[in-house]
Amino acid sequence: MIAHAADSLMDAVDRLAAPVCVGIDPVVARLPEGLRQADVTTISAAEAIGSFTLHLLDAVAGRVPCVKLQSACFERYGHAGVKVLGECIAAARQRGLVVILDAKRGDIGISAEHYAAAVFGDGAGRGDDARPDWLTINSYLGEDGIRPFLGAGRGAFALVRTSNPGGDAVQGQRLADGRTVAESIAAVVASIGEDFVGPGGYSSLGAVVAATRPEDAASLRRLMPRQIFLVPGFGAQGGGVADVLPCFSAEGRGAIITASRSVIYAFEDGKGGWAAGVAEAAERFADEIGRAAGLR
Amino acid sequence: MIAHAADSLMDAVDRLAAPVCVGIDPVVARLPEGLRQADVTTISAAEAIGSFTLHLLDAVAGRVPCVKLQSACFERYGHAGVKVLGECIAAARQRGLVVILDAKRGDIGISAEHYAAAVFGDGAGRGDDARPDWLTINSYLGEDGIRPFLGAGRGAFALVRTSNPGGDAVQGQRLADGRTVAESIAAVVASIGEDFVGPGGYSSLGAVVAATRPEDAASLRRLMPRQIFLVPGFGAQGGGVADVLPCFSAEGRGAIITASRSVIYAFEDGKGGWAAGVAEAAERFADEIGRAAGLR
Numbered sequence: 090m091i092a093h094a095a096d097s098l099m100d101a102v103d104r105l106a107a108p109v110c111v112g113i114d115p116v117v118a119r120l121p122e123g124l125r126q127a128d129v130t131t132i133s134a135a136e137a138i139g140s141f142t143l144h145l146l147d148a149v150a151g152r153v154p155c156v157k158l159q160s161a162c163f164e165r166y167g168h169a170g171v172k173v174l175g176e177c178i179a180a181a182r183q184r185g186l187v188v189i190l191d192a193k194r195g196d197i198g199i200s201a202e203h204y205a206a207a208v209f210g211d212g213a214g215r216g217d218d219a220r221p222d223w224l225t226i227n228s229y230l231g232e233d234g235i236r237p238f239l240g241a242g243r244g245a246f247a248l249v250r251t252s253n254p255g256g257d258a259v260q261g262q263r264l265a266d267g268r269t270v271a272e273s274i275a276a277v278v279a280s281i282g283e284d285f286v287g288p289g290g291y292s293s294l295g296a297v298v299a300a301t302r303p304e305d306a307a308s309l310r311r312l313m314p315r316q317i318f319l320v321p322g323f324g325a326q327g328g329g330v331a332d333v334l335p336c337f338s339a340e341g342r343g344a345i346i347t348a349s350r351s352v353i354y355a356f357e358d359g360k361g362g363w364a365a366g367v368a369e370a371a372e373r374f375a376d377e378i379g380r381a382a383g384l385r
Numbered sequence: 386m387i388a389h390a391a392d393s394l395m396d397a398v399d400r401l402a403a404p405v406c407v408g409i410d411p412v413v414a415r416l417p418e419g420l421r422q423a424d425v426t427t428i429s430a431a432e433a434i435g436s437f438t439l440h441l442l443d444a445v446a447g448r449v450p451c452v453k454l455q456s457a458c459f460e461r462y463g464h465a466g467v468k469v470l471g472e473c474i475a476a477a478r479q480r481g482l483v484v485i486l487d488a489k490r491g492d493i494g495i496s497a498e499h500y501a502a503a504v505f506g507d508g509a510g511r512g513d514d515a516r517p518d519w520l521t522i523n524s525y526l527g528e529d530g531i532r533p534f535l536g537a538g539r540g541a542f543a544l545v546r547t548s549n550p551g552g553d554a555v556q557g558q559r560l561a562d563g564r565t566v567a568e569s570i571a572a573v574v575a576s577i578g579e580d581f582v583g584p585g586g587y588s589s590l591g592a593v594v595a596a597t598r599p600e601d602a603a604s605l606r607r608l609m610p611r612q613i614f615l616v617p618g619f620g621a622q623g624g625g626v627a628d629v630l631p632c633f634s635a636e637g638r639g640a641i642i643t644a645s646r647s648v649i650y651a652f653e654d655g656k657g658g659w660a661a662g663v664a665e666a667a668e669r670f671a672d673e674i675g676r677a678a679g680l681r
Contacts, residue, residue, distance in 0.1 A: 114496065161492060161499035165506065168468035175463060193492050195523050196457060197549040200410070200487075203457035210461065227491050229525035229544060231551030248525060253493040255527030258573055263561045270558065270566055277554055 093287030094222060094244035095295070095317060099342065101154035101187050106384040107375035108337070110189065110319070111149045112349030113177075114159040115141045121356055121363040135166035139173035145353055146181050148367040153375050155187035157319075157347055158221070179219040188221040189319065193248065194238070195227030201237035209241035225297060225319070228274050232281055235294065239285050244293040244317075247278050249309060252299035252322035261305075271305060275312040282315055291317050291343060298336055300328030300346065306335040310343075318344040324351035324374075330381045341382035348374050389583030390518060390540035391591070391613060395638065397450035397483050402680040403671035404638070406485065406615070407445045408645030409473075410455040411437045417652055417659040431462035435469035441649055442477050444663040449671050451483035453615075453643055454517070475515040484517040485615065489544065490534070491523030497533035505537035521593060521615070524570050528577055531590065535581050540589040540613075543574050545605060548595035548618035557601075567601060571608040578611055587613050587639060594632055596624030596642065602631040606639075614640040620647035620670075626677045637678035644670050 092100075102108045115138035117129060124141050126133055142158070149156065158181070163174035181188045194204040208224050211217075223244040228235060238245040250260055250271045260271040268276075275296065282292035292315045298306055300322035310318070318336045322328040323346050336344035355370030356363030379385040388396075398404045411434035413425060420437050422429055438454070445452065454477070459470035477484045490500040504520050507513075519540040524531060534541040546556055546567045556567040564572075571592065578588035588611045594602055596618035606614070614632045618624040619642050632640035651666035652659030675681040 116495075116499075159496055159499070161490075161496045161503060164503040165499045167471060167503070168464040170503075171467045172464035191496075193490075193523070194457075195491065196489050197547065197551070199412075200455055200457045203412075203455070203461045207457060207460040207463070207466075227489070227523045227525055229523055229552075229555055230547055230549060231553065231555045233549045233551035235551075251493065251526055253526060253529045255493070255529035255531075256525075257527065259525055259527045259566075259570060262566065262569055265559045265561050265563075267561075270555075273558055274555060 091242060093289070094242065094293040095287045095291035096289040097222065098155065098187050098244065098317060098345070099289055099291060102345065105152070105154050105375065106379045107153055108342070108345055108382050108384065109153050109375050109378045110155045110157050110345045110347040111145070111153050111352050111371055111374075112157045112159065112191070112321070112347045113142055113145055113353060114162050114349050115353070116162060119354055119357070131166050132169045135163070135169040135173045138162060139177055142177045143180055144364050145367060146177070146184050146186065148364045149352070149371040150184040150186055152368060152371045155189060155345065156181050157189040157191045157349075160190055160192035175219045178221050179216070182218045187223070189223040189225065189246070190221035191225045193225050193227050195230050195234050197230050197233045198237070201234055205238045205241055209243050223295070228278065232277060235278070235281055239294055244295060246295040246297050246317075246319040247274075249275050249278060249296040250298045250302055250305050252301045252328070269305070272308060272312060275309050278316060279313045282313070286315050291315055295319055297321065300333045300336070303332040303335050310335060310338070314338075316343070320344055320346045324348040330377060333378070334381060337382050341384050346378045387538060389585070390538065390589040391583045391587035392585040393518065394451065394483050394540065394613060394641070395585055395587060398641065401448070401450050401671065403449055403675045404633070404641055404678050404680065405449050405671050405674045406451045406453050406641045406643040407441070407449050407648050407667055407670075408453045408455065408487070408617070408643045409438055409441055409649060410458050410645050411649070412458060415650055415653070427462050428465045431459070431465040431469045434458060435473055438473045439476055440660050441663060442473070442480050442482065444660045445648070445667040446480040446482055448664060448667045451485060451641065452477050453485040453487045456486055456488035471515045474517050475512070478514045483519070485519040485521065485542070486517035487521045489521050489523050491526050491530050493526050493529045494533070497530055501534045501537055505539050519591070524574065528573060531574070531577055535590055540591060542591040542593050542615040543570075545571050545574060545592040546594045546598055546601050548597045548624070565601070568604060568608060571605050574612060575609045578609070582611050587611055591615055593617065596629045596632070599628040599631050606631060606634070610634075612639070616640055616642045620644040626673060629674070630677060633678050637680055642674045
């Protein structure tokens with residue numbers, strides 16, 4: 090019996106008392122000195138960000154419950170990058186980390202089923218370990234763009250409120266019934282998610298809700314009581330501890346705060362070995378959020 | 386001097402008097418008999434849909450100006466599928482077809498730049514010919530999810546109104562100012578697109594507007610006079626000739642009607658050689674739409 094995706098994620102958070110996720114967005118230009126190469130080809134670039142990712146996984150495993158891999162960083166190196174991405178997903182799972190693939194896929198019907206198979210299926214010739222536990226998806230296509238991703242027994246985080254300024258012009262618009270577009274999508278997500286609630290009370294359909302909109306987060310939390318919130322925007326993107334608190338339930342549960350650049354490039358301050366700097370930043374991040382949520 | 390993406394596409398349409406696009410969504414289960422295999426592995430499946438695609442390209446080249454490749458169909462076979470996809474894009478361009486990659490990518494800032502590089506850049510180690518001319522993108526993230534895709538001198542079709550029933554619950558919602566969500570996104574697309582208008586009057590930022598919503602299409606055409614409409618939903622998805630007419634300008638220009646299953650699986654009616662059946666269906670489709678638009 091495979092555990093429900095939401096339960097597995099919440100259990101992993103509880104074990105470490107750390108409702109956080111480290112975002113891994115590796116770029117060649119910011120690799121630590123020892124991993125840089127003078128002559129960068131496509132394959133060597135893909136291998137270099139793969140190698141950096143493996144070191145990052147070693148540095149954060151045991152300190153945070155989960156990682157979010159940015160698919161775009163790997164896809165930019167074509168099929169070589171996609172191959173390395175699969176290896177990194179497997180490596181993360183082997184280290185006991187819950188893996189979120191941040192690919193923001195979105196299509197309808199049979200095309201959405203193809204994407205679900207690409208991420209969660211065995212058609213890509215991978216073992217079970219090379220598939221992520223969760224995937225981010227786009228919700229602009231509505232219900233038939235969401236359901237196909239939930240059939241594999243894994244989880245999906247649907248975009249509801251994003252952290253970028255341009256998101257306001259779409260998601261922040263006010264409907265005739267008084268709700269924002271983001272709130273109306275939250276209602277769609279909450280409704281679909283009811284069909285996928287696990288024993289622990291959370292759904293395998295979660296929601297992306299940015300930390301940069303604390304006033305929206307409180308209303309979205311009420312509209313989506315069974316959704317785990319994946320919360321980008323903390324740290325480098327400007328959100329602070331006070332901004333993320335409305336994403337949690339009263340018990341300090343149901344949200345995963347993500348930080349990427351502030352952790353994986355922590356070594357750029359130049360102190361000590363680079364992997365140690367990343368580990369320390371991950372630990373500090375987990376402790377800060379764990380305390381704020383009342384789990385430590 | 387490289388031609389503007391919108392001019393190249395409109396020129397290709399004008400040369401054949403055929404404002405159409407054949408959607409290539411190959412699946413192993415529906416391959417013609419001669420291309421089927423008894424024992425399907427990941428790599429052989431990727432190669433089989435690649436081979437099918439090459440035959441399709443031969444059948445439609447010279448009959449239609451452009452093809453739309455469904456990325457998900459290839460991605461489901463992992464890195465092997467992504468490699469074959471690149472080869473198919475190159476093959477289509479070598480046959481003189483304008484290539485739209487239907488990947489519906491959407492992210493913000495640096496991540497969107499990574500996706501743009503993945504599709505249009507040289508980081509994947511491809512020659513210029515292995516990159517598509519256009520890409521479909523998701524517009525739920527707003528302006529900073531759209532602009533990064535327009536820097537490469539190629540084109541992007543932003544989702545405005547999709548053909549699926551679930552799209553209504555999001556895109557069909559009425560705003561307080563009386564517009565639908567789709568209309569408000571159309572205004573965003575029109576505004577951004579102004580910065581990318583070519584000599585021929587059309588922008589390299591186009592819009593996906595489904596044929597299944599003729600009443601919406603007329604209003605969206607008014608809101609987006611400089612956008613080329615990529616129009617899915619014709620044929621197998623239920624849209625007819627009358628439904629697509631509002632997508633065209635008064636001169637019968639500015640829209641590309643797409644059909645996929647009704648063309649690429651035309652051989653399933655069992656008459657004659659399969660490639661000849663596809664060629665005939667493509668020709669019939671081009672003629673039907675070309676006449677309806679007043680170009681033939």
